[in-house]
Amino acid sequence: MEQITLSNQIVQYVFTGITVGSIYALVALGFNIIYNATEVINLAQGEFVMLGGLIMVFFITTLNLPLVVGFILTVLVVTAIGALFERLAIYPLEGASVLTLIIITIAASIFIQGLAMGIWGKDPYDLPAFSGRTPISFLGAMIQPQYLWILGITIVVVILLNLFFGRTMVGKAMAACADNPEAASLVGINVRMMVLFSFALSAAIGSIAGIVITPVSLMEFDRGPMLAIKGFAAAVLGGLGSFGGAVFAGFLLGVIESLFAGLVHSGFKDAAGLIVLLIVLFIRPSGLFGSTEVTKIKKF
Amino acid sequence: MTRKLFAMSLAALLIMAFTIPVMAAEKEPYKIGAVFSVTGRASFIGDPEKKTTEMLTDQVNAAGGINGHPLEVIIYDDKSDDTDARLLVNRLIKKDKVVAIIGPSLSGTSLAVVDLVKKYKIPLLSCAASWKIVTNPNTKKERHWVFKTTQRDSHAVGRIYDFLKSKGTKKIAILTVTTGFGASGREQLIRLAPKYGFTIVSDEKFGPKDTDMTVQLTRIRGTGAQAIVGWSIGPTQVTMVRNWRDLGMTNIPFYQSHGFGSKKNIELAAGAAEGVFCPMAAVSLARLVPDDHIQKKVTMKYNQDYEKRYGEPVSAFGGNSWDAFSLLVDALKAVGPNKKKIRDYLENRKDFIAQSGVYNFSPSDHNGLTKDSFEIVVVKGGDWAIPQ
Numbered sequence: 001m002e003q004i005t006l007s008n009q010i011v012q013y014v015f016t017g018i019t020v021g022s023i024y025a026l027v028a029l030g031f032n033i034i035y036n037a038t039e040v041i042n043l044a045q046g047e048f049v050m051l052g053g054l055i056m057v058f059f060i061t062t063l064n065l066p067l068v069v070g071f072i073l074t075v076l077v078v079t080a081i082g083a084l085f086e087r088l089a090i091y092p093l094e095g096a097s098v099l100t101l102i103i104i105t106i107a108a109s110i111f112i113q114g115l116a117m118g119i120w121g122k123d124p125y126d127l128p129a130f131s132g133r134t135p136i137s138f139l140g141a142m143i144q145p146q147y148l149w150i151l152g153i154t155i156v157v158v159i160l161l162n163l164f165f166g167r168t169m170v171g172k173a174m175a176a177c178a179d180n181p182e183a184a185s186l187v188g189i190n191v192r193m194m195v196l197f198s199f200a201l202s203a204a205i206g207s208i209a210g211i212v213i214t215p216v217s218l219m220e221f222d223r224g225p226m227l228a229i230k231g232f233a234a235a236v237l238g239g240l241g242s243f244g245g246a247v248f249a250g251f252l253l254g255v256i257e258s259l260f261a262g263l264v265h266s267g268f269k270d271a272a273g274l275i276v277l278l279i280v281l282f283i284r285p286s287g288l289f290g291s292t293e294v295t296k297i298k299k300f
Numbered sequence: 301m302t303r304k305l306f307a308m309s310l311a312a313l314l315i316m317a318f319t320i321p322v323m324a325a326e327k328e329p330y331k332i333g334a335v336f337s338v339t340g341r342a343s344f345i346g347d348p349e350k351k352t353t354e355m356l357t358d359q360v361n362a363a364g365g366i367n368g369h370p371l372e373v374i375i376y377d378d379k380s381d382d383t384d385a386r387l388l389v390n391r392l393i394k395k396d397k398v399v400a401i402i403g404p405s406l407s408g409t410s411l412a413v414v415d416l417v418k419k420y421k422i423p424l425l426s427c428a429a430s431w432k433i434v435t436n437p438n439t440k441k442e443r444h445w446v447f448k449t450t451q452r453d454s455h456a457v458g459r460i461y462d463f464l465k466s467k468g469t470k471k472i473a474i475l476t477v478t479t480g481f482g483a484s485g486r487e488q489l490i491r492l493a494p495k496y497g498f499t500i501v502s503d504e505k506f507g508p509k510d511t512d513m514t515v516q517l518t519r520i521r522g523t524g525a526q527a528i529v530g531w532s533i534g535p536t537q538v539t540m541v542r543n544w545r546d547l548g549m550t551n552i553p554f555y556q557s558h559g560f561g562s563k564k565n566i567e568l569a570a571g572a573a574e575g576v577f578c579p580m581a582a583v584s585l586a587r588l589v590p591d592d593h594i595q596k597k598v599t600m601k602y603n604q605d606y607e608k609r610y611g612e613p614v615s616a617f618g619g620n621s622w623d624a625f626s627l628l629v630d631a632l633k634a635v636g637p638n639k640k641k642i643r644d645y646l647e648n649r650k651d652f653i654a655q656s657g658v659y660n661f662s663p664s665d666h667n668g669l670t671k672d673s674f675e676i677v678v679v680k681g682g683d684w685a686i687p688q
Binding site: 006123212222 | 538
């Protein structure tokens with residue numbers, strides 16, 4: 001029987017880790033966008049991912065739309081859901097404490113899951129892979145073409161987000177709200193509107209994660225919370241609010257889990273990621289890329 | 301005149317009021333209870349169980365009931381929750397005053413109620429997997445009032461191991477999910493391996509919501525395993541088969557648990573499940589087993605009735621409630637609504653041909669099934685087939 005060398009195995013572990021990490025990174029980005037605008041940890045972030053996957057299934061499998069059309073429609077629908085969520089659950093509670101709002105996001109998470117269960121039932125759903133399922137051999141590792149899509153789309157999202165926050169007026173306004181909402185409103189930025197944008201944008205990114213991951217791991221109504229936990233760990237590890245940190249920490253977490261599972265013990269891989277998180281927080285309470293000064297003035 | 305008419309009509313009314321109920325009243329109904337996980341995380345188990353029970357109740361009553369007594373089944377939904385299961389069993393015993401209880405659907409919910417039925421001395425026919433439901437793990441004795449219908453994990457493992465041994469396999473890798481189902485399967489896989497002379501060269505695990513098992517499989521690849529046994533339910537059992545194919549590991553045969561036995565999994569695997577083996581009960585294979593198979597008749601009838609009424613295929617889960625229900629009806633027919641007599645009757649019931657196998661209960665076995673109640677099937681051309 002064909003044996004596999006250790007170096008081939010390690011290539012496989014690292015590549016799998018980066019792919020899984022891409023999803024953590026996308027979820028972590030979603031956390032950060034809302035956190036920056038509102039200081040709220042949106043615990044329904046994983047539900048955006050789940051909705052992305054399942055709504056894409058509806059467009060592609062049920063309506064037989066082309067991939068690109070389905071992709072765009074899905075992102076639009078989930079973005080609208082994100083905006084609606086803000087208008088219905090966050091906006092009416094002007095002046096509520098951050099903690100209250102976080103608890104409301106938990107309620108929203110349960111509500112959205114229940115709704116999804118009502119619509120799609122409890123079965124997992126599949127999507128066709130974007131460019132077939134024939135694995136590519138790379139340095140002795142076998143890689144699904146979909147993994148390259150996941151990685152590529154994550155990179156594109158990160159670049160677009162950078163351009164958005166660095167180059168566009170809305171993006172800069174959102175960044176300003178993140179730095180100091182009061183000063184931002186003094187210079188004429190509509191802070192409430194930016195909060196709405198942040199939920200919409202964060203939902204859009206979540207839905208993209210859901211769309212790209214479903215062909216690999218299927219999607220069902222209660223997948224969200226686990227992804228949210230991993231994404232949250234990545235966001236905290238990278239430093240809450242730091243976009244670069246979120247992406248780096250997402251990849252790091254994915255690779256650590258994967259290497260630990262492959263080389264040490266697959267039963268404790270989730271623990272391995274969380275232990276690294278705890279160690280980092282012990283040494284640097286504001287995360288790898290978070291600023292200690294900023295952390296002090298934030299409520300969370 | 302009017303007074304006379306009034307008196308006459310009053311008398312007529314009174315006579316009617318007293319006689320009609322007497323005329324209409326049948327014999328007193330037999331009342332049994334059922335607790336299933338119709339909603340909640342395990343609704344895919346409880347839902348077919350409830351549908352099956354309702355269908356069979358209608359069939360029994362349409363055929364004139366049990367010895368002329370209509371059958372009344374009170375079905376509750378425990379929402380896959382242990383506390384709810386306990387409350388509902390309590391209600392069935394105290395408020396509804398049923399003579400026996402079918403269910404609960406899950407190992408957890410069943411274990412949560414075994415002490416209740418012992419306290420109130422009422423027979424329980426659980427539809428869940430764990431052996432601890434019928435056997436007290438401390439005393440190693442069968443619980444007096446508890447029976448169960450589903451095969452044990454050890455039956456599935458035993459059947460897979462029989463098959464692997466016949467193929468001359470020596471080294472196996474196991475890949476189990478970190479839930480109760482996976483942990484229990486892993487326990488049996490490890491416990492029974494030495495009895496078959498197998499070495500477990502790799503013992504890998506993954507979480508129930510994991511998105512990828514490439515890493516675990518890559519590890520297995522490096523160990524020289526001759527077969528992989530995967531043990532999980534839900535989307536992960538599809539993901540691991542896909543990863544196995546992507547990694548080009550089809551030269552190492554893949555065996556799944558009895559949890560894989562749904563056509564849906566073959567569809568979701570999108571071609572990747574070709575050649576995967578798994579143990580299945582006859583209920584899901586009614587059309588595939590030969591005509592002289594002992595369960596052919598009962599399983600065919602159940603399959604056809606269920607498909608006709610609900611427009612969906614049967615599942616092994618529904619089959620488990622079929623067995624519990626039919627055993628109970630059999631007992632009621634023989635001994636009537638007496639809790640103690642029902643229990644004694646069930647404990648000595650032999651050769652009861654049902655959906656999950658042929659039951660032979662005894663004081664030392666309240667499950668009554670053996671590993672032969674499973675058939676090994678292989679995925680071929682997108683459907684189940686009996687391997688050659």
